[in-house]
Amino acid sequence: MNRFIGLIFFCALTVVSCNSADEPVKEVEVEPVEEVTPQVARLDSLSQLLEKSPSNTDLLNERAKAFLDVNEVNYALTDIGKALLLDSTVAKYYLTISDVYFRLNKSAQCKNALLKAHEIQPDYVEPLHRLSQFELYLGNHQASINYANDMLRIDARDDRPFMVKALCFKELGDTAKAINNYLEATTENPDNYDAFVELGVLHWARNNPLAESYLKSALDIRPDGVDALYALGMQYQQVDKLNEALETYTRILQIDSTYRTAYYNMGYIQYQYLQLYNEALVNFDKAVKVDPKYFQAVYMRGLCYEAKGDVARAKQEYSYAIQLNPDYGLAAAGLTRLVSKISK
Numbered sequence: 001m002n003r004f005i006g007l008i009f010f011c012a013l014t015v016v017s018c019n020s021a022d023e024p025v026k027e028v029e030v031e032p033v034e035e036v037t038p039q040v041a042r043l044d045s046l047s048q049l050l051e052k053s054p055s056n057t058d059l060l061n062e063r064a065k066a067f068l069d070v071n072e073v074n075y076a077l078t079d080i081g082k083a084l085l086l087d088s089t090v091a092k093y094y095l096t097i098s099d100v101y102f103r104l105n106k107s108a109q110c111k112n113a114l115l116k117a118h119e120i121q122p123d124y125v126e127p128l129h130r131l132s133q134f135e136l137y138l139g140n141h142q143a144s145i146n147y148a149n150d151m152l153r154i155d156a157r158d159d160r161p162f163m164v165k166a167l168c169f170k171e172l173g174d175t176a177k178a179i180n181n182y183l184e185a186t187t188e189n190p191d192n193y194d195a196f197v198e199l200g201v202l203h204w205a206r207n208n209p210l211a212e213s214y215l216k217s218a219l220d221i222r223p224d225g226v227d228a229l230y231a232l233g234m235q236y237q238q239v240d241k242l243n244e245a246l247e248t249y250t251r252i253l254q255i256d257s258t259y260r261t262a263y264y265n266m267g268y269i270q271y272q273y274l275q276l277y278n279e280a281l282v283n284f285d286k287a288v289k290v291d292p293k294y295f296q297a298v299y300m301r302g303l304c305y306e307a308k309g310d311v312a313r314a315k316q317e318y319s320y321a322i323q324l325n326p327d328y329g330l331a332a333a334g335l336t337r338l339v340s341k342i343s344k
Contacts, residue, residue, distance in 0.1 A: 039069045057083040057090065064096050073103045091121035095130060102134075110134065125151045125158060132164045141168040159189035166198065175202055193221045197228045204235050211235055224255045233265065242269050263287035264297050267304075277304045295324035299331045311338055 046063040053059060060083035067076035080097045087093070098113035111134060117127035132147035145168050148161035166181035179202055185195040200215035212235060218228040233248035246269060249262040256262075267283035270276040281304045287297040302317030315338050321331035 037070075039066065042066050043070065055086055057087045057093070060086075061090075061093050061096055064100070068096075068099055068103065071103075073100060076100050077104075089120060091117040091124055091127065094120070095126060098130060107138070123154055125154050128154070129160055129164075132161065136164060136168060136171075139171075141172055144168050157188050159185040159192055159195070162188065163192070163195060166195070170198075170202070175206070178202060191221050193218050193225060193228070196221065197225070197231065200228065200235075201231050204231065204238075226252050226256055226259060229255075230259075230262065233262070237265060237269060240273075242273055245269060258290050260287045260290040260294060260297070263290065264294070264300070267297070267300060271300060271304055271307070275307070277308050280304050293324055295321045295328055295331070298324060299328065299334065302331065302334055306334070306338065311342065314338060 043063065043066045046059060046066055050056065050059050050063060060079045064076040064079035064083070067073070067079065077097070077100045080093060080100060083090075083093050084097065094113045094117035098110045098117070101107075101110035101113060111131070114127050114131045114134065117124070118131070121127070128147050128151045132144045132151065135141075135144035135147060145165050148164045148168075151158055151161040162181045162185035166178045166185065169175075169177040169181060179199065182195045182199045182202070185192050186199070189195075196214050196218035200211045200218060202211075203209075203214060204211035212232065215228050215232045215235070218225055219232070222228070229248055229252045233245050233252065236242070236245035236248060246266055249266045252259050252262040263283045263286045267280040267287065270280035270283065281301060284297045284301045284304065288294050288301070291297075298317055299321040302314045302321065305311075305317060306314035315335065318331045318334040318338070321328055322335070325331075
């Protein structure tokens with residue numbers, strides 16, 4: 001397991017002549033020690049246990065999952081394959097090998113493993129949950145809903161099948177049923193952050209004032225939930241609550257300073273509604289610093305410079321936006337507009 005333990009102690013010592021007592025001793029150069037992640041530490045621990053008990057199927061299963069955590073899929077397949085050879089009657093082992101097959105893009109084997117897990121332990125909801133998610137991934141919405149309903153027949157208080165069904169209905173365009181299922185999920189689990197966020201987003205799309213309360217409920221559960229904050233900021237922006245929107249985007253950036261669209265939206269508000277072009281430029285610059293290929297932010301910098309009367313810099317920004325995305329019509333229109341201004 002030394003290949004997974006990232007502790008590398010290497011010292012490049014400069015040889016010092018024994019006969020040169022007066023020669024200054026050069027500093028020892030120490031190779032930086034690579035940090036051991038919890039996943040790697042767990043792998044090492046499991047490997048040590050397996051050295052003492054190599055046929056322990058539960059340990060093999062756990063190490064297979066640990067290998068998946070560090071994306072060592074083939075090693076995971078070896079371990080879980082051995083576990084199943086030793087004992088093919090344990091449902092959870094088939095869940096692990098289904099994860100392996102999914103990583104290997106072997107859809108048929110993945111589904112068969114989940115079905116086998118369900119066959120071995122029919123009252124175990126996890127195989128059904130995985131099957132419902134798997135069918136949703138494939139776009140088989142009705143099959144996904146059917147497996148979710150099978151889960152509810154085993155445990156009517158589980159919020160997960162409602163989440164799967166809600167997403168199915170959302171993808172099918174049935175917003176009312178999606179909302180109903182997200183509400184059921186929050187009834188069974190009042191701390192279901194994702195359900196409250198989805199309720200906020202869906203009600204916002206319907207211009208329903210309940211959207212804000214759902215998003216705030218999500219933030220009561222997870223105050224640093226940037227997706228809830230972003231949806232709330234967008235809602236404030238849409239209804240012209242600009243100060244609230246700016247405060248919300250600022251809060252996002254205090255949590256995640258690399259959230260590029262928060263910078264962009266702040267800059268957009270400052271440009272479009274407040275005519276604060278210098279402040280807007282600061283935020284668009286930060287967005288581009290996070291993502292140098294963010295051509296929309298580059299274009300917005302062009303608009304700011306154009307509004308400030310700096311035609312040369314505006315032209316430079318529009319040209320750069322086109323360089324990043326040759327099909328970006330707004331930047332091309334900006335260049336045309338500048339040429340028209342210059343020719344007058």
